[in-house]
Amino acid sequence: MTPEGWLVVVDLQHVFGDADSPWGAPRFAEIRPRISELVSAFGERVVWTRFVAPSRPTGAWTEYYEQFPFALQPPDAPLYALVDDPGAAPVVDATAFGKWGPELAAVVGNGPLTVAGVATDCCVISTVLPAADAGVPVRVVSDACAGSSDDDHAGALRVMSLYAPLVHVVSTAEVLAGR
Numbered sequence: 020m021t022p023e024g025w026l027v028v029v030d031l032q033h034v035f036g037d038a039d040s041p042w043g044a045p046r047f048a049e050i051r052p053r054i055s056e057l058v059s060a061f062g063e064r065v066v067w068t069r070f071v072a073p074s075r076p077t078g079a080w081t082e083y084y085e086q087f088p089f090a091l092q093p094p095d096a097p098l099y100a101l102v103d104d105p106g107a108a109p110v111v112d113a114t115a116f117g118k119w120g121p122e123l124a125a126v127v128g129n130g131p132l133t134v135a136g137v138a139t140d141c142c143v144i145s146t147v148l149p150a151a152d153a154g155v156p157v158r159v160v161s162d163a164c165a166g167s168s169d170d171d172h173a174g175a176l177r178v179m180s181l182y183a184p185l186v187h188v189v190s191t192a193e194v195l196a197g198r
Contacts, residue, residue: 022194024156025127026061028054029118029136029143030070034090034098035165036137041089044137044165046172051102053163053191054135058103060195061133066126067105068118069094070142080114117145119153131156133194135163140171144179151185158187160194 031054034040036047058065071094076084084091092098094112101110111122123146132155134147143164151157159179166172180188189198 022057022060022133022197024064024131024133026057026065027118027123027127027132027134027136027146028058028065028067029134029146029164030068030138031102031136032069032098033100033102034070036102037098040098041087042138044167046165046169047137050135050137050163050165053160055103056191057133057135057160057163057194063108065105065108066123067101067108067110068123068136068142068146069099069101069110069112070116071099071112071114073114115145116142117149118142119146119149119155123150124153127155129155131158133158133160135160137165138171139164139166140175141167144175147179147186148182151182154185157185158189158194160191161188163191 034042035044037043072091109126111118132150134157136143147157147159161176176188179186
């Protein structure tokens with residue numbers, strides 16, 4: 020059975036997956052096989068996102084990049100490359116944690132969305148909640164997301180689960196079984 024809607028793979032990039040990165044998600048490698056299964060199941064209805072630094076940070080982002088100067092690199096820097104080849108799938112870049120906006124909405128329409136990726140407690144939750152607030156049904160695949168830590172991952176999943184019935188937290192097995 021083919022899952023309904025679109026799969027959004029949030030920020031599966033070297034900056035979050037490389038062991039020596041200050042932004043590394045400890046369970047990044049563990050979620051990649053599940054994301055691959057989901058990508059196969061969704062076929063042509065997959066969109067990837069990438070977090071990239073702005074050319075000139077403004078507002079609160081100025082202080083943010085003062086704390087993380089290593090990340091002030093151009094979008095084509097190796098640390099911002101996707102770990103997996105998206106093939107012909109669309110890739111949406113954003114200079115903010117949340118990827119929900121006009122660019123992603125233009126690809127996925129009214130969804131529904133199934134979301135996987137990193138970091139559960141940052142870019143995933145910042146993408147899921149605005150999409151849900153816009154009325155898009157969202158499923159978050161708990162075992163295909165990785166957080167900054169196990170506790171942060173669990174906390175973010177807990178917060179997103181409070182948004183039911185707009186947001187449902189599910190497993191890879193449930194998605195693949197058509198639930």
